[in-house]
Amino acid sequence: MDFPPNNIAQNSLFQKISQPRRRPAKVRDTHITLAHGSGGKAMRDLIDDIFISNFDNPLLSQLEDQASFNLSTLLQQGDRLAFTTDSYVVDPLFFPGSDIGELAINGTVNDLAVSGAKPLYLTCSVILEEGLATETLRLVANSMKAAAQKAGVQIVTGDTKVVPRGCADKLFINTAGIGIIPAGINISAHNIQPGDAIIINGEIGNHGAAILIARGELALETDIESDCQPLHELVATILKVCPQVHAMRDATRGGLATVLNEFAATSQVGISLNEVSIPVREQVKGICEILGLDPLYLANEGKLVLVVKSEQAPTVLSAMKSHPLGQNACIIGEVIASPPGVVLLKTPFGTERIVDMLVGEQLPRIC
Template sequence: MNSFSNSAQHFLFQKVEKLRRHPSKMRDTHITLAHGSGGKATRDLIDDIFVKNFDNPTLSQLEDQASFDLASLMQQGDRLAFTTDSYVVDPLFFPGGDIGELAINGTVNDLAMSGAKPLYLSCSVILEEGLAVETLRRVAESMRTAAKKAGVQIVTGDTKVVHRGAADKLFINTSGIGVIPTGVNVSAHNIQPGDAVIINGELGNHGTAILIARGELALDSDIESDCQPLNGLVETILNVCPDIHAMRDATRGGLATVLNEFALSSGVGIRLDEQSIPVREEVNGVCEILGLDPLYLANEGKFVVVVGRENAETVLSAMKSHPAGKDACIIGEVISSPPGVVLLKTVFGTERIVDMLVGDQLPRIC
């Protein structure tokens, strides 16, 4: 009896070890409600799609949460940055990126805008019944590549499946934490009159790429999304000038909305020089055809830096030395009045008010 019991235990041990080393391979070609049931189909989905692509020592524990050593985090800074964002972009794949890359870079960039070093992300997905498994696999592989490029780890997550028609193929939520280095204090409330306003490159590429990718307009262009991680560029800036007053990525609402938020938060005015704002000729062309303004178009790899005038050239030079900032330029200055207002000096020499975006030029852009 004992011999039989020992043999059975040995067999079970070998089976468990095999499952641990060789996760189940999904045989389904499309997502079904069973994949959200919490049973074997769910485990197969998680193992074959997510654990396989995101594998790291923390995630491989497969607990309901990720845990970290506080002492090691404190060695990198004295504050934590925490953010979350959801992604519902349509279409899922577009020139220059996809929803998976967008989800990683968007959350990494939100952390970086505080001056933090992004470290760990979560990934939660809402899947529509009927979604092709190959589509989900492509997205997960893209997330893996983007996370590696940004130097972050996906350490926990969740999967839900909804009935056909209750969602549009795939939605993703990513949350992230990072560590803010000691001595770094980036906030819109730091902005002062005389500060320089810098952008790291061309505006409107992401919004234009999404618009054309939807195929609703008879437009042909090679414009690609600017989707990219910005934490490396931010680190380069802080290395030469820790005294950055404010940073923010110009995503939904574009440059105009970010600057209006800055002006309202700090009680100052901002004056832009239209001739200094970099916009591709093709983007301007699309905007003219459709009656859009590139100042309000979404970006996924562009951010605004506000810094004291005495440090502006140093910061600009550092930005230009990094691939994500090679086209950086000074586009304006902070003024004392009128407070809370953004002005644009036009190419005709006149000035106009650039207000906050009302409504949505392009829905489901990220």
């Protein structure tokens, strides 16, 4: 967040933010101005008031240009580092069930989790458009704080930039994450073999449908909410009973269809899906029928797809159903030897169709 160099003033600030008491707000402006990105007092106050007060932890409190970690401590938790980054430009910023702040935390946590890693540390970089309401930014930061606490991760460094009005759309967030992969875990699409079972942890398409409705472009009323949620604990539950998971991904942009096409292309196997086994809420189906969309391509923010040996599938499924985020888990298909690189869908009418990679964009600015 463009923190200043280490000096007496910084040490004094560190002493203040280390005290467990409510800190008075310093930002008096109702909207973001270019001064909040200038590197001066206005930016310092914005960072101190909105970001450090919410994200405060021993690593962030050092106010250095980077966070430093003890490698020996990290190595006690695993033998490999997982590192990921993602940017969030969702429109609108707030939508049924979640918002851009929670989405930024959970999205990066999930990218780490599906590698088998325990998520530990995140960065937070924001690009603010001049004129953004300060209260909006405060609400987003509060949401990020709550999501990080729920996921058990710390936001340890970041950056803040302000661009002139019209050069961005309110607020963009980038988060990067670090996690530790325990020894013996090797999750990769290259591991997929014919005969493997494909499992998902619940309904698809809810996030995409919620965003679509939230944009107010359709005169539709629905109670669909985004499925935005952290998946690390569900992954830990799975790996406890089956450390030999072959592959795992979270089905975000491009949806279930994109993940499975990536699996098939990477491992050069075929994938056969059973349409009636894929859980889709009736309201989501209705929206898709009205707009000519396919729920297989709708984005999700709390759904993971995993591939395991068929003989391990019942054990994995039972473990998933014991967790709140896996109660609706089900087997949706299997891996086949041919045609390689192709995803097939068995329809309720006894026919098969190819499920290709998404061409173009069904719904932009989804995450």
